[in-house]
Amino acid sequence: MPTNRRAVAPFITIPFESSGVPIYRQIYETFRRAILSGQLPAKSQLPSTRSLAAQLAVSRMTVVNAYDQLLAEGYIEGISGSGTYVATVLPEELLEIRDKKRCRQHTATAKRQTTLSRSGELLASFNLANLRARTDKNFSAFNYGLPAIEAFPLELWSRLTTRRLQRMSASLFGSGNPAGFEPLRQAVAAYLQTARAVRCKPEQVIITAGAQQAIALIAQILIDEKDVVWMENPCYLGARNAFAVVGAKVVSVPLDAEGFNLPFALKENKNARLVCVTPSHQFPLGTVMSLSRRLALLEWAKRANAWIVEDDYDSEFRYAGRPLASLQGLDENGCVIYVGTFSKTIFPALMLGYAVVPESLIDVFAAARALSGSHSPSIDQAVLTDFIEEGHFARHVRRMRFLYAERQAVLIDAAKKDLAGLLEVPADEAGMHLIGWLPDGVNDKTASEKAAEQGVETKPLSAYSSEPLTRGGLVLGYTAFSAGQIKNGVRRLAKAIA
Ligand SMILES: Cc1ncc(COP(=O)(O)O)c(C=O)c1O
Numbered sequence: 316m317p318t319n320r321r322a323v324a325p326f327i328t329i330p331f332e333s334s335g336v337p338i339y340r341q342i343y344e345t346f347r348r349a350i351l352s353g354q355l356p357a358k359s360q361l362p363s364t365r366s367l368a369a370q371l372a373v374s375r376m377t378v379v380n381a382y383d384q385l386l387a388e389g390y391i392e393g394i395s396g397s398g399t400y401v402a403t404v405l406p407e408e409l410l411e412i413r414d415k416k417r418c419r420q421h422t423a424t425a426k427r428q429t430t431l432s433r434s435g436e437l438l439a440s441f442n443l444a445n446l447r448a449r450t451d452k453n454f455s456a457f458n459y460g461l462p463a464i465e466a467f468p469l470e471l472w473s474r475l476t477t478r479r480l481q482r483m484s485a486s487l488f489g490s491g492n493p494a495g496f497e498p499l500r501q502a503v504a505a506y507l508q509t510a511r512a513v514r515c516k517p518e519q520v521i522i523t524a525g526a527q528q529a530i531a532l533i534a535q536i537l538i539d540e541k542d543v544v545w546m547e548n549p550c551y552l553g554a555r556n557a558f559a560v561v562g563a564k565v566v567s568v569p570l571d572a573e574g575f576n577l578p579f580a581l582k583e584n585k586n587a588r589l590v591c592v593t594p595s596h597q598f599p600l601g602t603v604m605s606l607s608r609r610l611a612l613l614e615w616a617k618r619a620n621a622w623i624v625e626d627d628y629d630s631e632f633r634y635a636g637r638p639l640a641s642l643q644g645l646d647e648n649g650c651v652i653y654v655g656t657f658s659k660t661i662f663p664a665l666m667l668g669y670a671v672v673p674e675s676l677i678d679v680f681a682a683a684r685a686l687s688g689s690h691s692p693s694i695d696q697a698v699l700t701d702f703i704e705e706g707h708f709a710r711h712v713r714r715m716r717f718l719y720a721e722r723q724a725v726l727i728d729a730a731k732k733d734l735a736g737l738l739e740v741p742a743d744e745a746g747m748h749l750i751g752w753l754p755d756g757v758n759d760k761t762a763s764e765k766a767a768e769q770g771v772e773t774k775p776l777s778a779y780s781s782e783p784l785t786r787g788g789l790v791l792g793y794t795a796f797s798a799g800q801i802k803n804g805v806r807r808l809a810k811a812i813a
Pocket of ligand 1: 460524525526527528551553593598626628655656657658663667668
């Protein structure tokens, strides 16, 4: 179709085109361009809608629509009884003024000296590389801590979500209980009683945004500046940092064959207010704390009036041997705060975990939870409740136990074949990762960097330690990767560290 141009004012032509763009929009664009270019200067009068419609041979409504748009965006203004005029200050000029102002303000902020609080300073000093591993990039072998998302029953999860949304009572759409959705607290309590021998009532279960938040709340509620906190070394840095940021004096305690080395800790600094341990499967070394060490730790906590945080982050994944029941289940004195997560059993993005707290702490935990983001999303909590109560959770965990045991075996076989002499990868009866031990004298940080150059994600063991380690190692997460990805990752790793 030929272009049909019509002049509406001196210099202004409307290029009616069969481009699919509505005519009112073409009129609007033409006027906007003419105004911005200065062809139609500020305060100049536009033709009346009636005369322009007649001139263009279009309906008056079409012109009214175009003018309305220009009016709404601030290019023209209507003066009643007089007509329509180009605005004195155009939206672009307003934006420019605002941008300049913002720019000045930004420079002023940049010049202003930033004074952080003590915990702000500590936060700023943390190396967040560890946290960045959780960003939304594609993960590659051997990123630690990820479940097999492809094996998660997502369709079922979405059906449960839809069903919940359809049947949900109005109250679930408002604000919920900061301590958590009651039915979920009940389901978690029932699960922990049977699966982990945790002794608790549903009220003692505080639903949190992952285990990390549970640990941060514990630090906030129980630790004062300069209080001594014993941490296993090496350890999960998220926990260590949560205590450090509230000003705790964190004392690193090494491990022996029985787990957390209590005799060492007592010699080092016996006035600890809290100890944070991973007794079922030490993170990252995998040691299981012996029964006698558990009893000794409980006895110490009772005498010292101290707290034990039991981080039971991956206890669902035990492939052989009988798991020892939770430390909390052995506690007669209410010294243990038990922490768990659904990040490993469902998926990390769900951001749901829990703390099981002694009865005396329920209210203060609920208050702290309320102040740190009210509560976890009610709909997710409700769907998770259904997932657990209808048996899907237990079924999924069982399936994953088989799958992960297979994946671990693939990793060990591939390592024996391709990494002999380069990395020793012993089996583990539990967990979601293995430690690959480097030959004596080989720096694990360098090995991890070389692996990254080959596209292999593996963290050096030393990154989890505050003290130099006697032997370097690499943390190899295997649960999220197929047999093919694991074999390929091992080959690339061998190339990297050969
Ligand atoms: C030992 C340990 N504890 C706690 C957490 C935190 O779990 P969440 O993702 O639920 O915050 C992790 C996460 O990887 C972990 O490895």
